[in-house]
Amino acid sequence: MPHLNLTRALTAGVLTLVASQALAHGDVAPQAVDTTGLPAIEGDWLTENPYRAEKVGEETWQRAIEIGASGYNQNCARCHGLEVVSGGLAPDLRFLEAEEYGDEWYVERFREGYTQNGITKMPAFGELLGQEAAWAIRTYIEARPDEGALDDFAEELKAMRDQMEGYIADASGADTEALKTRLTEISAQIETASGAPVADSVAYRAANLIDGSAEAFKSASEVLTIGLSAAH
Incomplete structure (x- = not known):
């Protein structure tokens, strides 16, 4: 059904905001974000990432x-949750589609x-943070793995984590290419909640580190340890 994820996220968010008597977003003072390394965006605000x-x-x-991860953690996580997993105070932005209407x-x-x-x-974050920070945060949000996306691979990733920990003292016997290939294969099967084509999963991160x-x-083993702990 078109726009199902967007509708679900926004409906849940509106109901939560109406019902909630908890702390509001308004209690957060926007924190500037260092966007060094990103292409500059000039002119009017864009409507697509x-x-x-x-x-x-x-x-x-x-x-x-x-x-975007840094900017999100400074400005958004308090209400929208760590790793964009909402605790109910604000909309769960993982379900905002990675399409122009979501943007x-x-x-x-x-x-x-x-x-x-x-x-x-x-x-209002726009005037202080600017477009580069806005779209970096959007990129981070839309790349979050879907709920339970790691479940089918958790045991295998733990075994790979343990294997890599054994290489910290001596990496001479490591089959780096085999590990990297398998992590890449796993990462390709982990879907985002937004419909974005690539998830910024722990498998993806680990594959790019080793x-x-x-x-x-x-x-890489630390990334897997932290990521697998957060997923459960």
């Missing part, structure tokens, strides 16, 4: 996710904020 991989390439897309809803709220019955539920060095295996 310019930092998707098919438009700017995977390297810039990854940089947008990195910056339009997002950027309007980002720029203008949201007020209900004279109470600021969400401050290079055969002990330090890389340490970093």
Whole structure:
């Protein structure tokens, strides 16, 4: 059904905002975001995310996710939840489709904020943070894995994590290419909640970290440990 995810997210969000007596978004003072490394956006506000991989390439897309994660954690996580998993205070933005109509809803709220019955539920971020930060945060949000997307691979990823931990002391016997290939295969099967083509999953992150060095295996194993813990 067209726009099902968007409708579900927005309906749930509106009902929550109406019913909630908890702290509002308005209590959050916008924090500036360092967007160094992203292509500049000039002129009027865009209505479609310019930092998707098919438009700017995977390297810039990854940089947008990195910056977006920082910006989200500083400005959005308090209400929308860590890793964009809402606790019910605000809409679960993972379900906002990675399409132009989802982008339009997002950027309007980002720029203008949201007020209900004279109470600021969400401050206006647009003027302070600007377009680069806005679209980096959007890129991070839409790349979140779907609910339960790691479940089918959790045990295998734990085994791979344990294997990589064994290579921290001595990586000489590691089959780096086999590990990287399998992590890449797993990451390709992990879907996003937004419909974006690639999920910024722990499998994807780990695959891009390992290079055969002990330090890389340490970093990748830590990513898997943290990600698998957060997923359960």
